[in-house]
Amino acid sequence: MQSNEIINEMKTVLLEKRNHLIERLEKIQSSKIRTEPLSADSGEQSIELENTEVVDALDEMEHKDLKLVNHALGRIENGAYGMCASCGEDISLSRLKALPFTPLCVHCAEEAAS
Numbered sequence: 001m002q003s004n005e006i007i008n009e010m011k012t013v014l015l016e017k018r019n020h021l022i023e024r025l026e027k028i029q030s031s032k033i034r035t036e037p038l039s040a041d042s043g044e045q046s047i048e049l050e051n052t053e054v055v056d057a058l059d060e061m062e063h064k065d066l067k068l069v070n071h072a073l074g075r076i077e078n079g080a081y082g083m084c085a086s087c088g089e090d091i092s093l094s095r096l097k098a099l100p101f102t103p104l105c106v107h108c109a110e111e112a113a114s
C-alpha cells in the first residue's frame, strides 16, 4: 500500500497531466481543421500531407497517454493505485514519480518488454 500522502501527490500530478493532454489534443484538433482543405500547389500539398501524418501520430500518442492517465486516476479511486497490476507488489516511489501512470512495477515492466 502506498501512503495517502503519496497517492494525493500523484493524483495532483495525474490531474495536471490530464489537463495538459486535453489542451494539447484540442490544439491538435484545431490545427487539423486549419490545414484543410489542401492547397492546389502540388509541392505544398505533399508538405501539408506530411504534417497531417505527424499530427496524426502525435494525436494517437496523446490519446494513449490520456487513457493511461485516466486508468491511473481510476486506480486511485478504487484504491489500487501504486500496486503492480501484474504481481500486486508496491511500485517503487521513484518509479511512480518518473512514470505516474504506470500500472506495472519495474520487474514486471522489464518482463513485459523482453
Ligand SMILES: [Zn+2]
Pocket: 084, 085, 086, 087, 088, 089, 104, 105, 106, 107, 108, 109
Ligand atoms: Zn509487478
